[in-house]
Amino acid sequence: MTTSANGRRKPPTVHDVAREAGVSRGTVSRVLNGGHYVSATARKSVDAAIKKTGYVVNRHARSLITGRSDSVAFLLTEPQEKFFEDPNFNVLLRGCTEHLARHDIPLLLMLASNEDERRRLTRYITSGHVDGVLLVSSHSGDPVTAELLDAGIPLVACGKPLGFGGKVSYVAVDEREGAHEMVRHLVSTGRRRIGMITGPLDTPGGTERLAGYRDVLAESELPYDPALVVEGDYRRSGGEAAASQLLDQAPDMDAVFVASDLMAQGVVSTLQRAGRVIPDDIAVGGFDDSPAATAVSPALTTMRQPFDRISAEMVRVLLAQIAGEDTAAVILPTELVVRDSA
Amino acid sequence: MTTSANGRRKPPTVHDVAREAGVSRGTVSRVLNGGHYVSATARKSVDAAIKKTGYVVNRHARSLITGRSDSVAFLLTEPQEKFFEDPNFNVLLRGCTEHLARHDIPLLLMLASNEDERRRLTRYITSGHVDGVLLVSSHSGDPVTAELLDAGIPLVACGKPLGFGGKVSYVAVDEREGAHEMVRHLVSTGRRRIGMITGPLDTPGGTERLAGYRDVLAESELPYDPALVVEGDYRRSGGEAAASQLLDQAPDMDAVFVASDLMAQGVVSTLQRAGRVIPDDIAVGGFDDSPAATAVSPALTTMRQPFDRISAEMVRVLLAQIAGEDTAAVILPTELVVRDSA
DNA sequence: CTGAAAGCGCTTACAG
């Protein structure tokens, strides 16, 4: 290890390792890349030389030749206030970072806030600066998704991306089944005027959970009343607004299924301000089991999304795709978590 | 742009641009790097050629020769549950990502969860894979900080890192002054038995806000009563526990200054469960003005930390340091935000 | 101002 002018040590290279080990640089490289076609003795002396010199591969040099960057983007293509407000997002981001770290792959966080940023990032990504992208963008027909898909960039979305006909890999939860379970729970506790606050209806979480709600209404021989359904936006403030609207439209409502815990947080406070007691007057069922679920009082009965598994699967599918495998969809189950609100 | 075997287009290189523009690759490179020592005509034809070919620089090749990576790490060195639970963290992460994006610098998110990860990441960073690091780690004497400092890696911390005697750059808020303002506000509204829930006392936010609290007690000729002070951990659950303890130790308390909004959220619910009305019985003052502040009812009176500016300054100072400037500390003011809780 | 050339640190056919 030599010291250069600016005082920063110049790190050892394959050359230094080769010299130390008494082999050629090619052999060092072979050891570094899996140790195939290398004798046990050579491998051993290279390993020792690596340890001794403190050698760490220069990823830029490697990338220059392999054409891979050994890094992955985590891309948010929507107004991110929403995501950053939602504790689910954190759990997902953390999970992806940790799972990638196990493969020694850094995660580049990218926020496409506006048209300019979208263009810049699309260009960055399609220029091969990352090997693949973990995509968080639930709205249908997202233009970035289309461009990346078009450029052949390995891609896996969180939640089924609408409008791409099965051409993009994704990891999602069984939305409809999750809704079934929650609404059945509400019905089983004697609720008959069950309202719903949906997610945005151009997202699968929006449409599918609503569909599940209607399924159970039908199977329970409960009438579907449009006055009991309001579209939300997955934000706390949206939950508050939607709850007020429901209170107006259907004052006799005895339960609400809310498509996210964050919205449910807003719903709870609006209902309480209106003098309703939860769950006695109105039961509230959430979705996610995010940290928001236990930050409210009463704590939320909700459908747990396995975000730890979701992030693990996203990483697994993406890495497989980078390695050349075909696209894939992974559907994970949700789980009813009964607490105090329903 | 040629198409290679695997169907992915092979991007144009300086060579293609040079050919298109009728100049040498050196000239193309000069245009790319600021356009010095290049004639206006040459510059123009290179620009045109870049546009025409859709050229994007290959950062790996550039990094290999410049020795810079043109990327920056955002490093969390603590059990991150805490950070990921705290909405402040999101705001900071987002701000840093956006400010770096303006310089076309990607942010690599790194989580040092355990000893192994700490070692791996330290190695990664000190091997020159990033040009600098934005550090979030408030506890004193953090070993990663020491190692990075030692390796001469440009570094800027969020909040003053304790135990490094001014050798590390940081951006922080005037903690003590912030505490002054809040406690004076409490005093000015007639409170006399003012409790405090501090942050961890090995962090500057912990000690300084406590010091500020004591300052104002003294200037107001209010006695300092240890029974009124409990150490918290910046978590909601910690706020709940601390509030219970205060309720036991000092049932006559008529205000609490809580060192973070997230803890204050827990405090509010504990106090309310105990039948106290806020602010009538007890005033609650927070710190941060995080999204948590308006997620509670009553909404929190709090000290606003300018996270947008904090992240902007962190990025600015880091970039300056990467460019060779000396370390620097930036202290930003807080601002009292009066809502309903005090 | 500009071109030819060297070289950054690595990987990978190619011979052997």
Place this chain on the structure above:
DNA sequence: CTGAAAGCGCTTACAG
């Protein structure tokens, strides 16, 4: 199994 050699795409003294 192993070494010598070419080359990934760029930047930067060096001459001119």
